[in-house]
Amino acid sequence: xxxxxxxxxxxxxxxxxxxxxxxxxxxxxxxxxxxxxxxxxxxxxxxxxxxxxxxxxxxxxxxxxxxxxxxxxxxxxxxxxxxxxxxxxxxxxxxxxxxxxxxxxxxxxxxxxxxxxxxxxxxxxxxxxxxxxxxxxxxxxxxxxxxxxxxxxxxxxxxxxxxxxxxxxxxxxxxxxxxxxxxxxxxxxxxxxxxxxxxxxxxxxxxxxxxxxxxxxxxxxxxxxxxxxxxxxxxxxxxxxxxxxxxxxxxxxxxxxxxxxxxxxxxxxxxxxxxxxxxxxxxxxxxxxxxxxxxxxxxxxxxxxxxxxxxxxxxxxxxxxxxxxxxxxxxxxxxxxxxxxxxxxxxxxxxxxxxxxxxxxxxxxxxxxxxxxxxxxxxxxxxxxxxxxxxxxxxxxxxxxxxxxxxxxxxxxxxxxxxxxxxxxxxxxxxxxxxxxxxxxxxxxxxxxxxxxxxxxxxxxxxxxxxxxxxxxxxxxxxxxxxxxxxxxxxxxxxxxxxxxxxxxxxxxxxxxxxxxxxxxxxxxxxxxxxxxxxxxxxxxxxxxxxxxxxxxxxx
Amino acid sequence: xxxxxxxxxxxxxxxxxxxxxxxxxxxxxxxxxxxxxxxxxxxxxxxxxxxxxxxxxxxxxxxxxxxxxxxxxxxxxxxxxxxxxxxxxxxxxxxxxxxxxxxxxxxxxxxxxxxxxxxxxxxxxxxxxxxxxxxxxxxxxxxxxxxxxxxxxxxxxxxxxxxxxxxxxxxxxxxxxxxxxxxxxxxxxxxxxxxxxxxxxxxxxxxxxxxxxxxxxxxxxxxxxxxxxxxxxxxxxxxxxxxxxxxxxxxxxxxxxxxxxxxxxxxxxxxxxxxxxxxxxxxxxxxxxxxxxxxxxxxxxxxxxxxxxxxxxxxxxxxxxxxxxxxxxxxxxxxxxx
Numbered sequence: 001x002x003x004x005x006x007x008x009x010x011x012x013x014x015x016x017x018x019x020x021x022x023x024x025x026x027x028x029x030x031x032x033x034x035x036x037x038x039x040x041x042x043x044x045x046x047x048x049x050x051x052x053x054x055x056x057x058x059x060x061x062x063x064x065x066x067x068x069x070x071x072x073x074x075x076x077x078x079x080x081x082x083x084x085x086x087x088x089x090x091x092x093x094x095x096x097x098x099x100x101x102x103x104x105x106x107x108x109x110x111x112x113x114x115x116x117x118x119x120x121x122x123x124x125x126x127x128x129x130x131x132x133x134x135x136x137x138x139x140x141x142x143x144x145x146x147x148x149x150x151x152x153x154x155x156x157x158x159x160x161x162x163x164x165x166x167x168x169x170x171x172x173x174x175x176x177x178x179x180x181x182x183x184x185x186x187x188x189x190x191x192x193x194x195x196x197x198x199x200x201x202x203x204x205x206x207x208x209x210x211x212x213x214x215x216x217x218x219x220x221x222x223x224x225x226x227x228x229x230x231x232x233x234x235x236x237x238x239x240x241x242x243x244x245x246x247x248x249x250x251x252x253x254x255x256x257x258x259x260x261x262x263x264x265x266x267x268x269x270x271x272x273x274x275x276x277x278x279x280x281x282x283x284x285x286x287x288x289x290x291x292x293x294x295x296x297x298x299x300x301x302x303x304x305x306x307x308x309x310x311x312x313x314x315x316x317x318x319x320x321x322x323x324x325x326x327x328x329x330x331x332x333x334x335x336x337x338x339x340x341x342x343x344x345x346x347x348x349x350x351x352x353x354x355x356x357x358x359x360x361x362x363x364x365x366x367x368x369x370x371x372x373x374x375x376x377x378x379x380x381x382x383x384x385x386x387x388x389x390x391x392x393x394x395x396x397x398x399x400x401x402x403x404x405x406x407x408x409x410x411x412x413x414x415x416x417x418x419x420x421x422x423x424x425x426x427x428x429x430x431x432x433x434x435x436x437x438x439x440x441x442x443x444x445x446x447x448x449x450x451x452x453x454x455x456x457x458x459x460x461x462x463x464x465x466x467x468x469x470x471x472x473x474x475x476x477x478x479x480x481x482x483x484x485x486x487x488x489x490x491x492x493x494x495x496x497x498x499x500x501x502x503x504x505x506x507x508x509x510x511x512x513x514x515x516x517x518x519x520x521x522x523x524x525x526x527x528x529x530x531x532x533x534x535x536x537x538x539x540x541x542x543x544x545x546x547x548x549x550x551x552x553x554x555x556x
Numbered sequence: 557x558x559x560x561x562x563x564x565x566x567x568x569x570x571x572x573x574x575x576x577x578x579x580x581x582x583x584x585x586x587x588x589x590x591x592x593x594x595x596x597x598x599x600x601x602x603x604x605x606x607x608x609x610x611x612x613x614x615x616x617x618x619x620x621x622x623x624x625x626x627x628x629x630x631x632x633x634x635x636x637x638x639x640x641x642x643x644x645x646x647x648x649x650x651x652x653x654x655x656x657x658x659x660x661x662x663x664x665x666x667x668x669x670x671x672x673x674x675x676x677x678x679x680x681x682x683x684x685x686x687x688x689x690x691x692x693x694x695x696x697x698x699x700x701x702x703x704x705x706x707x708x709x710x711x712x713x714x715x716x717x718x719x720x721x722x723x724x725x726x727x728x729x730x731x732x733x734x735x736x737x738x739x740x741x742x743x744x745x746x747x748x749x750x751x752x753x754x755x756x757x758x759x760x761x762x763x764x765x766x767x768x769x770x771x772x773x774x775x776x777x778x779x780x781x782x783x784x785x786x787x788x789x790x791x792x793x794x795x796x797x798x799x800x801x802x803x804x805x806x807x808x809x810x811x812x813x814x815x816x817x818x819x820x821x822x823x824x825x826x827x828x829x830x831x832x833x834x835x836x837x838x839x840x841x842x843x844x845x846x847x848x849x850x851x852x853x854x855x856x857x858x859x860x861x862x863x864x865x866x867x868x869x870x871x872x873x874x875x876x877x878x879x880x881x882x883x884x885x886x887x888x889x890x891x892x893x894x
Contacts, residue, residue: 009773013673020669023662024683027690027745030701037704273590281584282591292878294594299870300601301803303839304863307846308604311856332586339585362585362592415597422594448583469692476694478806483846503696507809510700511731515708527700531693538689 031531038524042216142185142193151185151193159185159207212518219249219522235489235500237509237519247522249529251489255499256530259481260474262410262495263417267470270414271421272463278422279429280437280451291426298419306483309412314484317408322389324407326377327370334369335362390496399494404486406495412480421470428462428548429455461548465541472534472541478503502526605867608860636849640836641862643820647733647813647835648802650821654737654829655744655801660794662741663748668778670749671756684753691746699807702739707731707811727832733821734831736812743807744797751796755789755884756782788884792877799873802866805839813840815848838866 142151152160184196194206222231223246236246274294278287317324342361385392393399432455440450456463478501481487486498487508506527513520674680711728719727728734763785767777783790805813814834821835822828845859 005773005776009775012775016665016669016673020666020673023666023745027742028683028686030690030693030698030705030742033701033705034697270590270593273587274594277584277587277591281587290591290595292875293598294591296871296874297594297598297601299799299803299874300867301805301839301870303803303805303842304605304867305601307842307859307863308601308608310846311859312604312608331589335585335589342585362588363596365585366589366592366596415601418594418597451583472692472694476696478694478696479843482806483843503694503806506696506700507806510703510810524700524704527697531697534693534697535689538692539685542685542688 031528031535034524034528034531038521038528041212041214041518041521041525043213140183140185140195142187151187153182153185153195212516212521214247214518214522219247219525223248233491235505237513237522245519247518249502249522249526251491252500252502252505252526253529254491255481255485255489256475256501256503258406258493259409259413259485259499259501260471262406263413263474264467264471266410266414267418267421268467271418271470272425275422275425275429275463275466276451279426280455281447287430291423295419295423297415298423300415302416302477302479303483305412305415306480309408309480310483313411314403314408317405318390318401318403321407322377322381322385323374324377325389326375326380327373330373330376331366331369334372335365338365338369393496399496401496402486402488402498404484404498406497406499409481409484409499410495412484413474413477416477416480417470417474420473421466424466424469425459425463428459428466431462432458461544465544465548468537468541468544472537475537476503476530476534478507482507502530506530602867605860605864608856609864610857636845636858640816641841643817644836644838644841644862646820646822647817648838650829651733651737651740651808651835651837652798652801654733655740656794656798658737658741659744659748659797660790663745663752663793663797664783664790666745667749667752667756668782671753672774672778672782687746687749691750695743695804696806696810698739698743699810702735702742702807702811703731706735706738711735730832731810731812731834732832733812733835736808736835739807739811740801740804743804744801747800748793748797751793752786752789755786755792758789758884759785788880792880792884795873795877795880799870799877802873803839803870805837805843808837808840813837815840815844838862842866 138152139155139157140153150162152162154160182195182197185193186196187193188206191212192206222233232246233248233250234246235248235251238245278291278294282290381387381389386395390401394401436454436458437450440454441447445453481499481501481504485500485504487500487504488498489500489505490497492499506523509519510523513523670680670684707730711726711730711732715727715729759782763781764777767781772780812834814836817834817836819830819833821830821833823830842859842863845855845862849855849858
């Protein structure tokens with residue numbers, strides 16, 4: 001009997017160990033999986049080129065095309081300007097026969113050593129964007145694939161795979177070819193190209209090249225794109241008419257950070273004020289009722305906050321911007337002034353008759369302050385801004401204003417991050433050892449002086465941790481940005497324009513990106529960046545909290 | 557004025573000190589104003605939702621009250637019908653139930669492992685920090701993981717192994733309710749683990765030691781003593797997980813929620829619960845209605861009703877969890893064990 005019990009114990013212990021370690025591995029493997037999907041993006045294609053057997057022959061029609069174009073009349077080839085220059089014009093699938101997407105060159109001429117990439121800029125004079133030097137001379141060259149790559153086989157038997165618009169080859173790999181044998185290179189699909197022998201009319205070899213790769217710098221630095229006057233940072237992954245996909249993460253990161261900043265600007269003062277009042281001034285009896293109530297704001301899911309903001313706030317924000325600014329500027333001043341006034345004539349120290357009825361008075365003062373602020377904003381707008389602040393700025397400063405803008409996002413996101421910051425900061429303030437405040441009070445300092453000099457230094461790590469966690473919440477929030485930011489990937493510090501965040505981009509674009517395409521991997525990389533960023537912020541916050549806990553021995 | 561420490565504050569010479577005292581009042585006012593405005597914000601948002609749902613349309617359109625919302629459902633276009641609302645409710649309940657079924661045992665397993673079985677090393681501490689942090693990782697990241705790992709990798713693998721005859725058309729290799737439930741379970745697992753482990757930590761050591769002293773094995777101690785004693789923390793953790801999961805939309809958009817699902821994920825036909833199906837969700841319905849539904853005619857009221865029900869569910873769950881947690885602490889404080 002005892003034996004059976006022991007066996008059950010040993011077996012269950014083993015099972016629990018194995019199962020939990022597996023679960024933990026899956027949880028912790030989230031990061032690894034995203035990384036493993038994203039990081040092949042930066043792989044150098046040459047290292048993993050997979051040369052397929054020649055059995056995968058191209059269709060007969062393609063071989064026929066080779067023969068047709070084999071006529072050595074170089075001048076008549078589309079895109080060949082003279083002996084030394086080649087123009088790769090903007091791709092127009094309709095203008096070119098089906099197997100050839102874009103212009104190409106069957107180059108046997110030994111004088112050709114360079115490929116000049118030119119872009120037609122909406123009918124303007126083509127300008128040289130990039131030139132490719134092929135010192136050994138061009139033996140054969142492919143057309144441009146859907147993923148904007150082309151292949152050059154030089155006379156030394158080296159295959160170069162270029163990505164359009166780049167100044168030097170990313171991919172150079174050598175194969176032992178009978179060079180004289182091969183005179184045509186063409187794409188079979190997005191990532192496989194074939195080498196054909198003209199004389200024997202056969203496919204010599206097909207090569208799988210990894211074209212779904214990008215250098216890391218492309219995601220973060222200025223890039224020259226076709227048809228753009230100067231290098232830009234642009235996010236435009238899905239483009240029509242075969243134009244170049246533009247993957248710059250900078251606008252997305254900018255959007256994410258600016259939205260987070262706007263939200264913190266609004267949420268931080270309110271959350272900190274509320275945390276100080278509830279954690280420091282308020283009697284603990286009230287605190288137990290008030291704190292969970294304020295934390296209830298966390299029960300509003302992001303999508304609901306976004307829905308309310310979009311349906312109710314957005315149509316009003318344009319007209320009520322002046323009122324809003326008026327309220328934001330006036331309320332603290334009026335509240336502070338009335339505090340000064342009441343303090344002068346009434347006894348407001350903790351425990352007095354007046355302070356027990358403080359909440360009611362505060363509500364009254366707030367209502368008056370909000371009303372005054374709104375009226376003040378309205379009249380200032382009428383007097384100085386020709387009845388509309390928005391239109392005035394638009395007219396005289398050329399400030400562009402969009403319906404979905406940073407202010408709207410800031411308000412909604414601020415509401416979403418408010419409970420996080422409030423709850424943790426309040427916890428930090430409340431659980432500082434009481435001696436810090438009472439000692440200071442007993443020595444004659446005012447309550448606020450005691451707070452600043454006694455409580456705040458002790459609670460500071462916890463408060464910083466709270467702000468960091470709020471920031472990481474703001475960075476990761478998806479639905480609010482998705483509904484309210486307008487999802488325009490522009491980079492602007494104007495709070496009245498829209499933005500596009502990393503999280504919202506993931507939600508919109510990932511379901512439609514082809515598995516393992518460049519787009520898919522770039523999106524996974526942006527998810528990885530988001531993950532790493534929030535994880536880093538959270539870890540710093542955790543470590544701060546742990547240190548703080550250890551030093552003061554408080555359980556929070 | 558008499559001399560003494562207080563005279564600094566009241567003496568006429570000390571203008572700054574007097575100002576500092578008044579400043580205390582100002583800051584009291586300012587901070588209390590912030591606290592009150594937070595409560596005003598909460599009540600305001602709830603009131604706004606109720607007003608939009610039951611009183612009037614934000615755009616002043618006709619029939620913008622609750623009956624108007626019902627009218628939208630009875631005569632609306634295909635995605636916005638009463639059946640669709642019903643489907644969304646069923647979808648939300650099904651995915652949440654599936655998630656609960658997954659997350660509760662897994663959470664218990666990992667928490668018990670970390671607390672009872674694992675040796676307390678620096679790396680268990682590291683795992684704990686990581687789990688704490690994972691609770692704060694954006695939910696969309698879990699969606700990305702779910703899509704890449706579960707849908708395309710695991711689902712694609714299942715398709716190749718078991719459904720190869722219908723292959724060009726994916727069965728499990730496409731977003732569906734099973735993947736959504738697993739993703740949500742993964743998303744909420746850290747919350748549950750933290751809650752249960754906290755509960756286990758709060759148990760007095762005498763419970764465990766007493767059980768061992770009576771000759772019980774570790775397994776018997778866990779199943780017979782520790783888990784029943786910490787049942788409230790298990791329930792609290794699961795409730796918090798459910799509260800968080802009902803509000804999450806972003807990860808579901810990647811792993812299985814759709815604008816309109818013609819059939820329910822549960823039925824009376826053979827497998828009863830169709831794990832590979834796509835489903836509708838209340839949170840997504842709010843998003844979709846806000847973004848795509850034709851304006852006017854009670855649309856706002858309908859959105860408000862759905863949003864309000866989501867908020868109320870989350871609120872009552874959170875409150876319930878808080879009450880449970882409070883009682884749990886109280887129970888052991890009463891027995892003088894904590």
